[in-house]
Structures are given as C-alpha cells and as structure tokens.
Amino acid sequence: MIPVNPVITIDRERCTTPFDCKRCLRVCPPAVFAVHAAKIVRGVETDRTEPGAYLLAAVYRDKCTGCMKCVEVCPVGALTVAMPQEVRA
Amino acid sequence: MGREALDDMCRMCEWLGDGDIWYKNPRNYANRMYKLREPGKKATPFTGGAEGLASGLNRAIQAKADGDLETYQQIIKEINERDATRPGGQVLPLQDCIDLVRDIGTPVAAMHCICRKTTRAEEEQSINEYSCLGLGTGMFKWERWPERYRGGVQFLTPEQAAEFLEYWDQRGMVHMVMQEGGDFIGGLCNCDYPDCVPIRQRVDYGLNYRLTKGExxxxxxxxxxxxxxxxxxxxxxxxxxxxxxxxxxxxxxxxxxxxxxxxxxxxxxxxxxxxxxxxxxxxxxx
Amino acid sequence: MTSAETRYSFDLAEEMAQQLEQEFGPEALRGELQKAFGGGGASPKGAQADSFFTDFGRRWMQRTIELGEQYTDRTYETLKDAAKKVETLSFPFISQRFIEIAYLSTQPVYSLPIVENSGRGLTFRMPFCGHFKAIREGMGEEFADQLHCKNACLAACQTAFEHFGFSVAVAMDAAVPKDEYCQFSIRRA
The missing domain is CATH 3.30.70.20 (Alpha-Beta Plaits)
Structure with missing residues (x-):
C-alpha cells in the first residue's frame, strides 16, 4: 500500500482571520498548518483582524494523521479532514 | 588554511570564506545603508515568504501526501540541484554565535521569529518574547517593513546579545546563521523543530542545501x-x-x-x- | 494600522545629493584644479598637490556632514535612536552614513561597496572614481596617476570619524589605476 494522507480543505469564506484565531495552528501535533499575510505592504503592519489579510494553508499535509484535533477546535467549522477514499465517495 | 583545504569545506566557506569559515568573515556581514535608485530599475517587492504557498516544496509535499512518490522525489531533486548553486543557512554552536555578536555581527537587534509566526502563529512583541536576531545595517530600516518585523525590534549591546543567545540555548534552541540575498548574513536564529522551516526542510524533506551542518x-x-x-x-x-x-x-x-x-x-x-x-x-x- | 512609509523617507534626499554633486563632484573638482594649478600641462609640486586634495577632502566631508544633518532621514533617525541606547552602535555606522552620502552624491555609483562594517571599523571600495577620471582629463594621466587625490579620500574619511569624536587611522589598501578600485580602511587609532 502506498501511504497517503487525508485531504484537508479550508473554507476561506469561513476561515477569515487565521492569524488572530491561531487555534488549528497551535493544536496540530505535527504542525501541518502555516499562515501567511496575503500581501506584505511597505510601511504597513498587517491587521490580523481584517478578514482575508492572512491566509491559512495545510502546507505539511504529508504529516497529517487524521487526528481531527483541528476540526474539533475550529470555531467557524472551516476545516474538513478526510481520507481520499472518503472524499471520493 | 591553504587552497588545498577547499575539498573538505562546505560550499559557503569555499565561496565566501576567503580561506576560513564563512560566518567568521566580516565581509559577509558588510552592508551599505543607502542605495540610489537606478533609472529604469524597479525595486524588488518584498513578499515575506507568502510565495512559499505556491513553492516547489509545497507541490512536492502535496504529491507525497497523495501517494505520488515519483513526483515528490523528482521535485525535491530539482530543488536540491538549484540550491546547490546558492548559499544557505548553517548550524553553529553557541560559542561561535557569541564570538560573532561580540565582534563582527553588528548591529544586532532582537526580533520575532518568522518561522514560529508562520507555523504556530506566534506573536513576539517585546524583548521578553523575541527569539531571533537580525544583523546588519538593514535593521536601521526595519520600519519600512513593519509586517516582516512585526512586534518591533530592540537593538542590543554585544553583552545583551550574548545573554539572549545563552537564554535560548538553555531553552533548547539550535543556532543558525541565515543568509539573505546570496552572501549577506542577515540573521542569527534560535530554532526548533517543527516550527523552524529550514530544520524541517532538511530533516523531513531532504532539502540539504537549505541548512548545512555545522563545522x-x-x-x-x-x-x-x-x-x-x-x-x-x-x-x-x-x-x-x-x-x-x-x-x-x-x-x-x-x-x-x-x-x-x-x-x-x-x-x-x-x-x-x-x-x-x-x-x-x-x-x-x- | 501604521504606515511608516507615508510618514518618513528612509532614503537620501535628492536635493542634498545634487547640491553636493554641484559643489564637490568631478566637475567642481576640475574647476578647482584649473583655478589652483592652471589645468593641463601644469605640474604642481607633490606637496602642493597633496595639500590641495587634503583640503578638498576635508571641505567635501564637512559640507556633507552639514547637509546630511540638515536632510535627515528615517534610517539615520533610527540609527541615532539605537545608538543612544546601545552606545557601541555609533561606531562605525554614523560615520558610515556620511561617507556613503559623500560618495553617492558625487560618484557614478548607485551604492557604495562596503567590504566591512563592524565594531572593528569600516572598509569600502570605490570602483569607478569620477574624480580620478576628471583629474586625468583636466591635468593629464601622469599627474593623475601619482594619486595625490588619495589625500582627499583619506581626509574625508578622517573628518567623517573625527567629527563624531572617533580617533581613527585611515589606510589605503588598494588603488587605481593598478587595481580596479581604491579601497580605504578605517580603524580605531
């Protein structure tokens, strides 16, 4: 069997201020997530409460075990974590 | 150390060391303060690492997670081939860090760690929280990019910088020099897995040129x-x-x-x- | 939201650069040489030429400091503020600023190649010296190649550090036309 990892989806309509929220970034044991400012503006410190100013991504997905801790902790229900076969079904 | 020693040097020492360990060479910290804009030349935009989301490594990791190991290995090989031609960061022991901030790595300012910010959404707002050191005259311009230096910076005396490094060493952080723009050493980092991007890139994905082993x-x-x-x-x-x-x-x-x-x-x-x-x-x- | 960029400039003021170019650029030097020695064909005595350039270098840096303080910028303000808290930061960085201004304003370069700037001192290079070119054109190659002009750079560097209370020794490590650039090293005396 070739090892595969869960598919992680982030609904950016719901996850709008990930750098302010931090919950999934903090809770994930293998630190799968990363957060970046959508754009870096000269002379400006990005407002972390402004919707869309920061973007969340599941960068290190090959480390995801499907433990679901991030899904449980997400306050806006923006995350899904499912094995590929479940996604297809 | 003669030229014959080149074979057993890391590539940075070979290119930038002038016969010695590259991070002990003052030239690699030398930096101008001003630049006049060349006519017709546009300033390179600062992306703050946001391009990382679309990077080759990200594509490789997604392939690996989907079970496509062939694509994963091919992309990693391509990244390594490219990285081999450029300098990267290097691990160094505490004592070398202290020598460096006492002597050649000035100015030195404490600041937040961009890796911890990215990976764990850490916000470091003061000297009690800062965990990274920025080096060079570029630090006098930190306000130009407040997002890169989120939480501000604090300039340190060599003694304060040494104490800072000792503190983070006690906390179990690996020290490394980070180079910026090819040959300029702009950072002295205190790092740990999994937050630290270079450690992770090397240990988890075999991007060996991003972080060279210590001397x-x-x-x-x-x-x-x-x-x-x-x-x-x-x-x-x-x-x-x-x-x-x-x-x-x-x-x-x-x-x-x-x-x-x-x-x-x-x-x-x-x-x-x-x-x-x-x-x-x-x-x-x- | 703060916007430092809208409030401050981190760059050198163009007006200041133009002023310095006008007063101490290659053309100005050529004019002064003409006035002092009568230009091409003339061969002033070594000591005379040396003191001419020493004087030129000193005035060049004095004026740079005067204008550089007048036209401050955010980089300099941050540096001064840092140096107030961390005393060791004034050397060599404050003087480096004025050396950069002096050369950037009068030389055909977009940045000054710095070889070292640390607590030990400052070393920089000047690869395409416009002054040297002007001396060759105005006074002939033979006179230019005797490098009396080095006294201008030595005096300018000396002045840039002395003005801020640093006693230094300035050395010339490399020189045109033999080398591709002139290199000056400033160390604490």
Whole structure:
C-alpha cells in the first residue's frame, strides 16, 4: 500500500482571520498548518483582524494523521479532514 | 588554511570564506545603508515568504501526501540541484554565535521569529518574547517593513546579545546563521523543530542545501560521562540517544549537526566539539 | 494600522545629493584644479598637490556632514535612536552614513561597496572614481596617476570619524589605476 494522507480543505469564506484565531495552528501535533499575510505592504503592519489579510494553508499535509484535533477546535467549522477514499465517495 | 583545504569545506566557506569559515568573515556581514535608485530599475517587492504557498516544496509535499512518490522525489531533486548553486543557512554552536555578536555581527537587534509566526502563529512583541536576531545595517530600516518585523525590534549591546543567545540555548534552541540575498548574513536564529522551516526542510524533506551542518560534530568523552542523561532530549536531529548497553548516551556522528546543544547541557564537560574535517568520511558530510 | 512609509523617507534626499554633486563632484573638482594649478600641462609640486586634495577632502566631508544633518532621514533617525541606547552602535555606522552620502552624491555609483562594517571599523571600495577620471582629463594621466587625490579620500574619511569624536587611522589598501578600485580602511587609532 502506498501511504497517503487525508485531504484537508479550508473554507476561506469561513476561515477569515487565521492569524488572530491561531487555534488549528497551535493544536496540530505535527504542525501541518502555516499562515501567511496575503500581501506584505511597505510601511504597513498587517491587521490580523481584517478578514482575508492572512491566509491559512495545510502546507505539511504529508504529516497529517487524521487526528481531527483541528476540526474539533475550529470555531467557524472551516476545516474538513478526510481520507481520499472518503472524499471520493 | 591553504587552497588545498577547499575539498573538505562546505560550499559557503569555499565561496565566501576567503580561506576560513564563512560566518567568521566580516565581509559577509558588510552592508551599505543607502542605495540610489537606478533609472529604469524597479525595486524588488518584498513578499515575506507568502510565495512559499505556491513553492516547489509545497507541490512536492502535496504529491507525497497523495501517494505520488515519483513526483515528490523528482521535485525535491530539482530543488536540491538549484540550491546547490546558492548559499544557505548553517548550524553553529553557541560559542561561535557569541564570538560573532561580540565582534563582527553588528548591529544586532532582537526580533520575532518568522518561522514560529508562520507555523504556530506566534506573536513576539517585546524583548521578553523575541527569539531571533537580525544583523546588519538593514535593521536601521526595519520600519519600512513593519509586517516582516512585526512586534518591533530592540537593538542590543554585544553583552545583551550574548545573554539572549545563552537564554535560548538553555531553552533548547539550535543556532543558525541565515543568509539573505546570496552572501549577506542577515540573521542569527534560535530554532526548533517543527516550527523552524529550514530544520524541517532538511530533516523531513531532504532539502540539504537549505541548512548545512555545522563545522563540528559532538563527541562523548566516556571517561567523563557519568550517564546522568542531562543531554538527552536536546538533540533535534535524531543523532543522540540513550544506549542501554553502555548506560550512557550515544551520538551518531553521521547524523550530528554540531549544534552543541547536548554539550551546553552537560555539567561534566563530557561532550566536546570535533572538527568535521578531522574524520576522513565526515569531511564531505555537510 | 501604521504606515511608516507615508510618514518618513528612509532614503537620501535628492536635493542634498545634487547640491553636493554641484559643489564637490568631478566637475567642481576640475574647476578647482584649473583655478589652483592652471589645468593641463601644469605640474604642481607633490606637496602642493597633496595639500590641495587634503583640503578638498576635508571641505567635501564637512559640507556633507552639514547637509546630511540638515536632510535627515528615517534610517539615520533610527540609527541615532539605537545608538543612544546601545552606545557601541555609533561606531562605525554614523560615520558610515556620511561617507556613503559623500560618495553617492558625487560618484557614478548607485551604492557604495562596503567590504566591512563592524565594531572593528569600516572598509569600502570605490570602483569607478569620477574624480580620478576628471583629474586625468583636466591635468593629464601622469599627474593623475601619482594619486595625490588619495589625500582627499583619506581626509574625508578622517573628518567623517573625527567629527563624531572617533580617533581613527585611515589606510589605503588598494588603488587605481593598478587595481580596479581604491579601497580605504578605517580603524580605531
């Protein structure tokens, strides 16, 4: 069997201020997530409460075990974590 | 050290060392303060790492997670081929860091760690929280990019910088020099897995040129070691473990990065640094 | 939201650069040489030429400091503020600023190649010296190649550090036309 990892989806309509929220970034044991400012503006410190100013991504997905801790902790229900076969079904 | 020593040097020392260890060469910290805009030349935009989301590594990781190992390995190989032609970061022991901030790495300012910000959404707002050191005259312009220097910066005296490094060393952080724009050493970082992007890129994905091993390896002096185990848990590179057979720690020299965290945790001076080039088969392991 | 960029400039003021170019650029030097020695064909005595350039260098840096303080910028303000808290930061960085201004304003370069700037001192290079070119054109190659002009750079560097209370020794490590650039090293005396 070739090892595969869960598919992680982030609904950016719901996850709008990930750098302010931090919950999934903090809770994930293998630190799968990363957060970046959508754009870096000269002379400006990005407002972390402004919707869309920061973007969340599941960068290190090959480390995801499907433990679901991030899904449980997400306050806006923006995350899904499912094995590929479940996604297809 | 003559030219014949080049073979057993890391590529940065070969390119930027002028015959010595590159991070001890003042030239690699030298920086102008001003630049006039060349007519017709546009300023390079600062992206703050946001391009990382669409990077080759990200594509490789997604392929790996989907079970496509062939694509994963192909992309990693391509990244390594490209990285081999450029300088990267390097691990260095605490004492080298202290020498550096006392002498050539000025100005030095404490600031937040961009890796921890990215990976764990850490916000470091003051000297009590800052964990990274920015070097060079560029630090006088930090306000130009407040997002890159989120939480501000604090300029430090050499003594304060040494204390800062000692503090983070005690906390178990690996030190590394980070270069910016090819040959300018702009950062002295205190790093740990999994937050640290370069450690992770090397340890998890084999991007070996992003973070070069240190000049030395750590070696246990079994005459002095009493097996107390203070050093256990300090290694972030899977090189140090407890060996039940001898009831003492064991360091795998091939795995060791020479960060010396095990050494600085030892109260009996039972771990010492040995130059990598002292061993025939280690001198090429960077 | 704060916007430092809208409030401050981190760059050198163009007006200041133009002023310095006008007063101490290659053309100005050529004019002064003409006035002092009568230009092409003339061969002023070594000591005379040396003191001419020493004087030129000193005035060049004095004026740079005067204008550089007048036209401050955010980089300099941050540096001064940092140096107030961390005393060791004034050397060599404050003087480096004025050396950069002096050369950037009068030389055909977009940045000054710095070889070292640390607590030990400052070393920089000047690869395409416009002054040297002007001396060759105005006074002939033979005179130019005797490098009396080095006294201008030595005096300018000396002045840039002395003005801020640093006693330094300035050395010339490399020189045109033999080398591709002139290199000056300033160390604490």
């Amino acid at each position: 030395n390896i750590c070696e246990v002096d079994y005459e002095r070691c009493n097996g107390c185990g203070e050093c256990l848990g300090r290694c972030q590179f899977n090189a140090l473990k407890y060996e039940a057979t001898i009831d003492k720690p064991n360091i795998d020299p091939m795995m060791c990065f020479g960060c010396a965290l095990c050494m600085t945790a030892c109260n009996r001076q039972a771990i010492r640094l040995v130059p990598r080039r002292q061993y025939a088969a280690l001198q090429y392991v960077w």
